Amino acid sequence: MVKVLVPIAEGFEDIETATVIDVLRRAGIEVETAGLRGNIITSMNGVRVHTDSRLIDFDRLTHDGIVLPGGDPGFKNLLKSDMVKKVVDLMAKNGKVVAAICGAPIVLAELGLLNGVRATIYPGMEKNLDMPRGDKVVVDKNFITSQGPGTAMEFALRIVEHFLGKQKASLLRKELVA
Amino acid sequence: MVKVLVPIAEGFEDIETATVIDVLRRAGIEVETAGLRGNIITSMNGVRVHTDSRLIDFDRLTHDGIVLPGGDPGFKNLLKSDMVKKVVDLMAKNGKVVAAICGAPIVLAELGLLNGVRATIYPGMEKNLDMPRGDKVVVDKNFITSQGPGTAMEFALRIVEHFLGKQKASLLRKELVA
Numbered sequence: 644m645v646k647v648l649v650p651i652a653e654g655f656e657d658i659e660t661a662t663v664i665d666v667l668r669r670a671g672i673e674v675e676t677a678g679l680r681g682n683i684i685t686s687m688n689g690v691r692v693h694t695d696s697r698l699i700d701f702d703r704l705t706h707d708g709i710v711l712p713g714g715d716p717g718f719k720n721l722l723k724s725d726m727v728k729k730v731v732d733l734m735a736k737n738g739k740v741v742a743a744i745c746g747a748p749i750v751l752a753e754l755g756l757l758n759g760v761r762a763t764i765y766p767g768m769e770k771n772l773d774m775p776r777g778d779k780v781v782v783d784k785n786f787i788t789s790q791g792p793g794t795a796m797e798f799a800l801r802i803v804e805h806f807l808g809k810q811k812a813s814l815l816r817k818e819l820v821a
Numbered sequence: 822m823v824k825v826l827v828p829i830a831e832g833f834e835d836i837e838t839a840t841v842i843d844v845l846r847r848a849g850i851e852v853e854t855a856g857l858r859g860n861i862i863t864s865m866n867g868v869r870v871h872t873d874s875r876l877i878d879f880d881r882l883t884h885d886g887i888v889l890p891g892g893d894p895g896f897k898n899l900l901k902s903d904m905v906k907k908v909v910d911l912m913a914k915n916g917k918v919v920a921a922i923c924g925a926p927i928v929l930a931e932l933g934l935l936n937g938v939r940a941t942i943y944p945g946m947e948k949n950l951d952m953p954r955g956d957k958v959v960v961d962k963n964f965i966t967s968q969g970p971g972t973a974m975e976f977a978l979r980i981v982e983h984f985l986g987k988q989k990a991s992l993l994r995k996e997l998v999a
Contacts, residue, residue: 658974658997661839661868665970668866676868683871688846690839690854693861693869766998779998792843793999796836796971819836820944820957821971 645806646673647740648706648730651694652721653679656714657686658792659744663710666799670807670815675706679724687714698726709734710802713745713765713791721750728754735785740805742787744798748772751786762788796821823984824851825918826884826908829872830899831857834892835864836970837922841888844977848985848993853884857902865892876904887912888980891923891943891969899928906932913963918983920965922976926950929964940966974999 647667651660667674678684678694685691709731711721721727727750735741735756743751748764751757752771761774761783769775779794780787780801787805789798800821804812825845829838845852856862856872863869887909889899899905905928913919913934921929926942929935930949939952939961947953957972958965958979965983967976978999982990993999 657839657843658836661835662970664868665835665864665866686843688843690842691871791998792840793974793994793997816971819971820969 644671644673645708646675646706647802648709649674649676650698650709650711650721650724650727650730651676651678651684651692652717652724653684654687654714654716654720655684655712656717656745656792657688657690659714659795659798660686660712662795662799663712663802666796666803666815666819669818670803670811672803672806679720679727687717698724698730704733704737704739706734706739707806708740708742708802711743711747711750713743713747715746718746718749721747722753732756738785740785740787740802742798742802744789744795745791748788751788757786760784760786762786763790764788765791822849822851823886824853824884825980826887827852827854828876828887828889828899828902828905828908829854829856829862829870830895830902831862832865832892832894832898833862833890834895834923834970835866835868837892837973838864838890840973840977841890841980844974844981844993844997847996848981848989850981850984857898857905865895876902876908882911882915882917884912884917885984886918886920886980889921889925889928891921891925893924896924896927899925900931910934916963918963918965918980920976920980922967922973923969926966929966935964938962938964940964941968942966943969
């Protein structure tokens with residue numbers, strides 16, 4: 644079974660996070676949400692959610708990929724976390740899928756992972772990217788990036804497509820009325 | 822300030838619920854989430870969230886509207902709740918905004934509120950409606966209905982437009998990259 648890690652920071656973007664968890668779990672992907680500080684985290688819009696675990700001791704490669712939701716201050720809190728950077732770097736260098744949306748692609752950029760890689764980010768933040776693209780979702784090598792809440796559905800469906808193929812993503816799109 | 826009530830049932834649809842809360846709060850609308858049983862509720866896809874209150878003692882008309890998220894078994898749990906039906910009926914008969922998405926329009930239909938009213942619902946459930954329409958979002962009188970997770974963003978933006986006008990909805994659409 645495909646297993647994906649989703650770090651949850653204080654101030655995470657509600658729609659982006661819910662969409663990734665919802666769409667991937669519907670697809671049969673095992674999603675582990677991991678709180679940066681404890682396991683009850685408050686979203687950008689004031690919703691408190693419980694995470695499956697805490698982001699500690701993640702130096703073993705037990706996941707097939709990692710997905711970083713955005714949100715403000717969510718992406719800034721991801722950027723401040725040494726553990727997040729360590730896990731993202733380890734996953735990227737081992738060819739695992741590394742996906743990020745909204746402001747979160749900046750975490751990948753700061754680690755130098757997007758040098759020579761096409762990527763997208765929340766509009767206005769393109770200067771942080773080496774090869775910015777204006778698409779809703781960009782897939783290059785093992786990196787999948789996207790722009791914001793309104794592109795979260797396409798982002799999540801592309802992650803499903805990457806792991807499970809076009810047909811699964813297409814069936815899911817119909818189920819979701821997307 | 823516009824104030825909207827969002828009943829949260831066990832098995833609520835993650836994307837639909839997060840999108841309504843997120844978009845309306847970004848617009849400056851006061852959103853009160855109210856759990857049907859207690860104030861920690863688990864979503865359709867296994868995420869536990871805290872609600873602002875519990876759905877008790879809501880016979881006073883202190884809100885300008887109510888929004889019912891879908892999800893399975895979410896909409897079935899809304900349908901089983903006498904309190905939900907009482908509040909929806911009271912709001913509808915006092916001309917408040919009554920909005921529902923996915924399977925949740927069936928709650929309005931069961932109360933007879935959609936007789937002679939154009940509405941939409943999750944594809945395949947149209948037989949429950951008096952005047953079904955195939956649009957992503959349908960607005961008729963004080964009723965706003967929509968189809969599913971993939972139409973949640975348009976649904977939420979139409980609710981914002983209804984309360985605060987086209988310009989506010991348009992600005993928000995840009996902010997959300999929608």
